[in-house]
Amino acid sequence: MNPANIMGASKRVSEMIVQHKSMAGNSATRFVTVRFGNVIGSAGSVIPLFKKQIKNGGPVTVTHPEVVRYFMLIPEACQLILQAGAMGKGGEIFILEMGAPVKIAEMARDLIRFSGFEPDVDIKIEYVGLRPGEKLYEELMTDHENVVATDHAKIMVLNCASVDVEILDPHFAMLKQAARQRNQTAIRQYLKSILPEYSCPGHASMFSAEAEKPQTMQQ
Structure with a gap:
């Protein structure tokens, strides 16, 4: 992370x-933690912002041409969180398999095309720069944490020492x-x-x- x-x-x-x-x-309560990336359509998702910018005629603002993030649909995220909670015995830190990271600039271009416009012609993409503390690449674990598989293909657990x-x-x-x-x-x-x-x-x-x-x- x-x-x-x-x-x-x-x-x-x-x-x-x-x-x-x-x-x-x-x-008597079992406490577990679940780590995962971005959820498409959630309150903090970039997609609603892009849609609003496209509706207003642009520009669509992206921090950096190489920035990438992991994404997951709301139903899938909810199901996996519930399953991880049911699997937990207490104290585990679970991590969800998020698939391949998505380049935000390409996502913006796809959304512009899906809206019936041509990127950089009808709707401009403007790169505004990374904000302080913002990374190009999302990290869901540190170099000192080891991922261990579970019985669920999309749920892993971190093998890390308790604090x-x-x-x-x-x-x-x-x-x-x-x-x-x-x-x-x-x-x-x-x-x-x-x-x-x-x-x-x-x-x-x-x-x-x-x-x-x-x-x-x-x-």
Whole structure:
């Protein structure tokens, strides 16, 4: 996964908390996590935006000509999430088979053609550049995570070590404090302390052999 922005880092931290909750053993509820890519037609999907831009006569805005993403239909995503939940014994992180990644620029061109127009003739495509923390290629796992097959062809499980959240509890407390204060720099620092794989330029991890406790924030 290698998060490069706050959204991706917060998702990974949430996975850690859910996994720890399941491993705690003091609840009858089974907690599992399911990772997957984009869902076509969902609230955050780019397709409704493209359709609106085409309806308005363009331009259709794409961040980068080489950007690619994974996509899945809503019914398939819902079914696989329910099946993964039924398979889980507690603490697993499941990952859905998303198929081949789709180039967003080509998707935009196809939507323009399906709407009865010619790309770059009737409707222009405008490249606006990647936003801060946005990747060209979507990653659903880190280099340190191993994927293990399950009995379902489209559902895999990550073979990763469980996280001792109690060690990280002080860092979570400082992260919450930074969030309440809307201190963006501190939020990135504490996320980096919790997640070494979080690529946060300019903010070094606060984990070190000399400092076992997180730094104290100024009030």
